Amino acid sequence: MAGLVNYVQESYNELKNHVTWTPLAEAQRLMVVVAVFSVVFALAIWGVDTVFSKLIALYFEKIVGA
Template structure:
């Protein structure tokens, strides 16, 4: 258990002393970039899924006829 506590303590010390944290404005800007990209990627995935679904529906209706 001492090893775990020591590891956590050293991790916090590492984060405080050796990590260069970005400015708050940069964090906000990058968060917006990630959110917009996520929405665009989700819409693109949905669009491709709809396209394939309609294409397969047309294909199978063509086979049945």
């Protein structure tokens, strides 16, 4: 149990005294960049998935219909 308490104390000390935190304005700007990229990437994957599903449906329609 003493090892866990020591770990928590050392972690707190490290975060308080040795970590350089990103300024709030820059963190917010980067969060917006990540959010926009995530939405664009999700839309791109959705578009590719839609095209592939339509191509596969058309392919199987031709096979079953033939």
